[in-house]
Amino acid sequence: MAEKSDVIFVGNKPPMSYVLAIITAFSQSNIKEITLKARGQAITTAVDVAEITRSRFLKDLKVTKIAIGTQEMPPREGENRSRMVSTIEIMLTKV
Numbered sequence: 001m002a003e004k005s006d007v008i009f010v011g012n013k014p015p016m017s018y019v020l021a022i023i024t025a026f027s028q029s030n031i032k033e034i035t036l037k038a039r040g041q042a043i044t045t046a047v048d049v050a051e052i053t054r055s056r057f058l059k060d061l062k063v064t065k066i067a068i069g070t071q072e073m074p075p076r077e078g079e080n081r082s083r084m085v086s087t088i089e090i091m092l093t094k095v
Contacts, residue, residue, distance in 0.1 A: 010038035010046040018049040065091040
């Protein structure tokens with residue numbers, strides 16, 4: 001299993017920026033799978049990016065795995081407790 005995997009971290013940019021990153025990664029190299037990672041409010045953007053890419057641009061793209069979880073984040077300045085943040089990983093594979 002020497003298949004290369006690329007990771008794209010989804011944040012505050014517009015969804016089309018990440019769609020373009022996925023299309024570029026698949027076209028420039030022999031990568032067969034890309035993982036989108038997001039946490040907190042960026043989870044909705046990650047889901048949108050996966051669906052836009054799959055339905056509009058790369059028809060031979062499949063969602064092979066979705067993993068959800070929770071991360072403990074250190075307290076912000078002025079806070080005294082750590083907080084829990086939801087996470088998601090969406091694995092996209094080119095068939």
